[in-house]
Amino acid sequence: MVIATKGRPPTLQRCLVSLAENVSRHGWRFRFVVADDSLKPSVTEANQEVARGVRQRFAFEVCYAGPEERRALLNSFLSAGLDPEVVGPERLGSRQ
Secondary structure, three states, X not given: OEEEEOOOHHXXXXXXXXXXXXXXXXXXXXXXXXXXXXXXXXXXXXXXHHHHHHHHHHOOEEXXXXXXXXXXXXXXXXXXXXXXXXXXXXXXXXXX
């Protein structure tokens, strides 16, 4: 399950905890992926801490994909020979 966020650690916390409680109540297992578009390092660090806290509290897999992680993944696709038009130059941004 992917949760997109940008600049809202408290909202991310409420969202992840609510989802994790509901999933636990029903005995389901999910992998959560936090897709973070936050640009401020303090906010990305706060969102990473939220993800770690929920992972520890509920023993769910919670992965974090911030701007740096996504850029590295896209660059690995390019290095593997994927056409840049498929990746989309707008996804690489000026911070490539």
